[in-house]
Amino acid sequence: MTVTSDVDHSLTAADSLARTDSVDTAPTTMREPQGQGDGEATARRQRKEQAILEAAEGVFARYGYRGGSVQAIAEAAGLPKSSVLYYVGSKRRLYVVLLERMMTRWNAMLDDISVDDDPAEVLEAFIRSKMALTRAHPQGSRLFAAEVLGGAPFLQEYLRGELRDWVQARARVFEQWAERGLMDAVDPVWLIFLIWSATQHYADFEPQVLGITGRNALSDQDHQDISDFLCRLILKGCGIRH
Amino acid sequence: MTVTSDVDHSLTAADSLARTDSVDTAPTTMREPQGQGDGEATARRQRKEQAILEAAEGVFARYGYRGGSVQAIAEAAGLPKSSVLYYVGSKRRLYVVLLERMMTRWNAMLDDISVDDDPAEVLEAFIRSKMALTRAHPQGSRLFAAEVLGGAPFLQEYLRGELRDWVQARARVFEQWAERGLMDAVDPVWLIFLIWSATQHYADFEPQVLGITGRNALSDQDHQDISDFLCRLILKGCGIRH
DNA sequence: GCATGCCTTGACCGATTGGTCAGCTTTGTA
DNA sequence: TACAAAGCTGACCAATCGGTCAAGGCATGC
Secondary structure, three states: OOOOOOOOOOOOOOOOOOOOOOOOOOOOOOOOOOOOOOOHHHHHHHHHHHHHHHHHHHHHHHHHHHHOOHHHHHHHHOOOHHHHHHHHOOHHHHHHHHHHHHHHHHHHHOOOOOOOOOHHHHHHHHHHHHHHHHHHOHHHHHHHHHHHHOOOOOOHHHHHHHHHHHHHHHHHHHHHHHHOOOOOOOOHHHHHHHHHHHHHHHHHOHHHHHHHHOOOOOOHHHHHHHHHHHHHHHHHHOOOOO | OOOOOOOOOOOOOOOOOOOOOOOOOOOOOOOOOOOOOOOHHHHHHHHHHHHHHHHHHHHHHHHHHHHOOHHHHHHHHOOOHHHHHHHHOOHHHHHHHHHHHHHHHHHHHOOOOOOOOOHHHHHHHHHHHHHHHHHHOHHHHHHHHHHHHOOOOOOHHHHHHHHHHHHHHHHHHHHHHHHOOOOOOOOHHHHHHHHHHHHHHHHHOHHHHHHHHOOOOOOHHHHHHHHHHHHHHHHHHOOOOO
16 A cells, blocks of 8 residues: 555565565455456466466576576566566565465465374374475475575564464474373474475475486375375374374 | 686685586695795685685575675675685685585585494484584585575586485495394385485574574574484384384 | 557666776785 | 785676666557
């Protein structure tokens, strides 16, 4: 509402992350060019936006926010630089939109649990869904990694707020399971980090994984095997009956 | 030998990584300014070199190779940009020297093992020494992560050669242990990746770890706890008697 | 017809990039 | 003291950075 540019620059979400000046949101909802909702024109627009987002995710994942240039994104999307900026408004905005998209995917994975759930089922679902997420969106995973590696300037609020609360809630359940003798009394936070890191690894360190295994890519079967391996080792490792 | 600049630009090692043009090495060994080995001048030089290396490691770790600027490194080292380039020759060379330094530290950790060693001892030493490495050199760990995240353009040879051989050798030993019933028959390569990722995590994702745990920094005690946790869970998880 | 928008992009802006170089100061030796 | 070599850095370079803008292209509603 306050300082936003007079041109709309739709994309899908506002740059609600890491706002510096004001608290209110300035929704910036998607605006259709004319009265009609889904014409030929809007279809083309959405196709271009999609291409830009895809290209930008790859570039930012590889080179980070500072290292990724709008020119490189434009080339990867097959558009002139001016067009990219016309669609997204600014480099910063594009980056924020991509981060938001990834955190939305992440949040969609985080369903709640209760003490009465089965530890084996919950942990296995946790591991497998996290593996599936990095499998489905490796570029997004790397984008997230690059952001955190750079000190998480855009995500600090999210990490210290929403995500922290979620982890703490899970941690309490894990502790209660331990009290009931359903699993070992391991530190639940370290356990969650272990699962995150072990799964994240196959996206972030893909060149290392491929180089060492001598593969060109990880197959679906490989991902299945890795998921099985992780479930088996981690569940057994924290004393969950299977 | 071939194209190297006429000025020496010592530092400590040659840019032997990722050579593009020729195979021979052009050693570029450390050269003392005058006949004497350790004068007042060389001491100052080494102090400045150290400051530059330290500053550059931080900048490259944060922003990656492309995103990190010589200007930023110079400011962090408290020197003019020209001086930094005078000492290191080029941005690329500085980056390569830092990567080499980190891989040297890494290699120093990789002692050989044999089938007759005790699996519990070996794996525990493996986990703890890896944790100690990321603890001692978090910036270097992040530098390595950023390099791999960006497609490992400078490290591909190392990953596909030296490191791969080392992993394969360990993998064979793990398999033999499994055959002897000393541990479960888990895929040894996935096991090594699990250890690497779980330990690496506390350097690379430090902002996330701190944000979620609500700490300002991880203490020595925290690192001790995490090491204990990982040893216990992983050893138990792959069926090693303790 | 003709006007009204949005779409599209080449040209351009000041700032910053990695790197060079001339010329100064400092140091070590004879 | 004289001289050469090394240390050091401000000024400058072409290239690229993110971003602006004016001017056309093009479709639609009167």
